[in-house]
Amino acid sequence: MRAPAFELDHIAVHAGARCLFSARQLHIPAGSLCAIIGPNGAGKTTLLRALAGFHGDCHGHSLGQPLRAGQPRPLAWVGQHEGADSPLCVADYVMLGRRPQLGWLGRSSAADQQAVARALDSMALPGLAGQRLATLSGGERQRAAIARALAQDTPLMLLDEPCNHLDIRHQQLLLRQLQQLARQGRTLVCVLHELQLAANFADWLLLVADGELVAQGRPDAVLHGDLLSQVYRWPIRAERQPVSGRWQLDVYGHGAVA
Amino acid sequence: MSGSRTLAALPAWPRLPGIGLGLAAAGGLALIWLLAGFGGGQWQAPDWNDPIVRQLRLPRIVNALLVGAALAMSGAALQALFRNPLADPGLIGTSSGAALGVIGVIALGIGGLSVPLAAFGGGLAVTALILLLNRLLQGGQAGLLIIGVVVGACCGAMVSLLLFLSDDLTLRGAMSWLSGSLAEARFAEHGYVLPVMALGAATLLLVARDLDCLLLGDDTARSLGVQVGRTRTLTAVGAALLAGGAVTLSGIIGFVGMMVPNAIALLGGGTRRQLMLWSAWVGALFLLLIDTLGRELAYPVDLPAGVMAAFAGPVFFLWLFRRLQGGRHARPRL
Numbered sequence: 001m002r003a004p005a006f007e008l009d010h011i012a013v014h015a016g017a018r019c020l021f022s023a024r025q026l027h028i029p030a031g032s033l034c035a036i037i038g039p040n041g042a043g044k045t046t047l048l049r050a051l052a053g054f055h056g057d058c059h060g061h062s063l064g065q066p067l068r069a070g071q072p073r074p075l076a077w078v079g080q081h082e083g084a085d086s087p088l089c090v091a092d093y094v095m096l097g098r099r100p101q102l103g104w105l106g107r108s109s110a111a112d113q114q115a116v117a118r119a120l121d122s123m124a125l126p127g128l129a130g131q132r133l134a135t136l137s138g139g140e141r142q143r144a145a146i147a148r149a150l151a152q153d154t155p156l157m158l159l160d161e162p163c164n165h166l167d168i169r170h171q172q173l174l175l176r177q178l179q180q181l182a183r184q185g186r187t188l189v190c191v192l193h194e195l196q197l198a199a200n201f202a203d204w205l206l207l208v209a210d211g212e213l214v215a216q217g218r219p220d221a222v223l224h225g226d227l228l229s230q231v232y233r234w235p236i237r238a239e240r241q242p243v244s245g246r247w248q249l250d251v252y253g254h255g256a257v258a
Numbered sequence: 259m260s261g262s263r264t265l266a267a268l269p270a271w272p273r274l275p276g277i278g279l280g281l282a283a284a285g286g287l288a289l290i291w292l293l294a295g296f297g298g299g300q301w302q303a304p305d306w307n308d309p310i311v312r313q314l315r316l317p318r319i320v321n322a323l324l325v326g327a328a329l330a331m332s333g334a335a336l337q338a339l340f341r342n343p344l345a346d347p348g349l350i351g352t353s354s355g356a357a358l359g360v361i362g363v364i365a366l367g368i369g370g371l372s373v374p375l376a377a378f379g380g381g382l383a384v385t386a387l388i389l390l391l392n393r394l395l396q397g398g399q400a401g402l403l404i405i406g407v408v409v410g411a412c413c414g415a416m417v418s419l420l421l422f423l424s425d426d427l428t429l430r431g432a433m434s435w436l437s438g439s440l441a442e443a444r445f446a447e448h449g450y451v452l453p454v455m456a457l458g459a460a461t462l463l464l465v466a467r468d469l470d471c472l473l474l475g476d477d478t479a480r481s482l483g484v485q486v487g488r489t490r491t492l493t494a495v496g497a498a499l500l501a502g503g504a505v506t507l508s509g510i511i512g513f514v515g516m517m518v519p520n521a522i523a524l525l526g527g528g529t530r531r532q533l534m535l536w537s538a539w540v541g542a543l544f545l546l547l548i549d550t551l552g553r554e555l556a557y558p559v560d561l562p563a564g565v566m567a568a569f570a571g572p573v574f575f576l577w578l579f580r581r582l583q584g585g586r587h588a589r590p591r592l
Contacts, residue, residue, distance in 0.1 A: 049477065052477065052481065054477055054480060072483060075481060076481060077477055077478050077480075077481035078478070079474065079475045079477050079478045082474050082475060082478060083473075083474055085341065085473065086470075086474065087523045087527035087528060087533060088470065088528070088529060089527065089528075092470075092528070092529050096467070096470055096471055096474070096482060097482070099467060099468075099471060099482045099483060099484070100482060100483040102467070104464070106466075106467045106531075132527050134527075152481075152482070158481075160477075
């Protein structure tokens, strides 16, 4: 049995005396597509950055290894709007994912070139390898960012709002690709705003509100209308379609939940 | 598509710059030869044995090439460091510190070699002060930018005060230095400055890939193993060594460090290392071109290169503005 991607006893992020996020017993299984959901300002990105080790304190294990502050974690990070102003072409950009493997002179080996080619292939980008990053559409650039993270060849990938500014088609395509990567054995943790997308694509959910972890588990365990209504302070109905098995989340009524 | 087939499609990028590099080198050398022939308001094929060419024109050409390359290369690095296409060596205090140092020694009535030394020392001291303050305040990239602007403004105020209190003779000497002229430096001074510039260039080339990562954001850079704080410090130090060497040779020449890397990024793009090297070559030729124009346009008046660069600045800004309005395909890239 594989060790969980994250098995944390305690996680806390402070800004001076103010607590931005704290939680106990956080679990993310390996090989899953995990979505962090919650209302605006709930602490989703704060939690994701803490998992990446960029701030805060995490006590516990990641992939069977104890987490230590200041020690680099074997993960790839995909930020928001990455590369929008970069003068790089797609191939050079994806090659940045190989930086940890390159020597101090930065020369790439045949293995690095192969890793870049594989990453471009898996994100269906070979035709754009020579194109400037800044000239790509939002969807293409997001795929290039994931290819860059894939070239890093790490078991964990953390993505901050990967569906932001993507249309419906590109959201669906991107999340299918993330699902496929999870099926290949990687663990992907991403912040998602769209509950419907999170419900239908993620196989593990972390629901956060007011800087705390409210619920975690498979969608069945987290997606309850009462709980979501309380967290989002708006009436939400969550139902799983009996035939298709797809989740349907709707808002109803005209008033905020107290 | 298989990985190996994709790989076969990739090397389109390494081959093309090889041809471009050859063309740029040949074109550049031809331009240097052509510009070396201008003198006394007319052109004739340069005679390298002529003492005027060897002792006056050649050092000035080398001066223009070194200063242009240093300013443009440091600008290319700083634009990545600040993620801002308007960044240039002035933002890390090198120019303002050098100006303060030079005006200080001129006001004290000290001349000779102390002027370039004061320029170099002043530039590096103010850059070091900015880095130190940023470290103490843990300001990150935004802090470095703000502290750079604030300290630069303070230096500017002190320069103004010194100029206000100076007599006419001091004022004249200071103004000629502040205008940025390439006519003064000789081969002996190049000998002192070249190792410093080489050290700055080597530092920047070593951190170039980390700057590519830094442009993607601090978090992404960290996840790629970049030590963000160390990269920022090394970039500022490398850029300060280059710009400090440049102000030592020529006084203050603005705009070159901002214009050239932007033009290269817009026209060619590429990795930060490629942008730095191309910027250095084009910056060198650009400064030589405008210095030659300054020598010949109003002959026998020798217009300083700093003034010529300042005239070229607004034209460039108009071009940049038009490109900005041209849609996302024409956005300036850092």
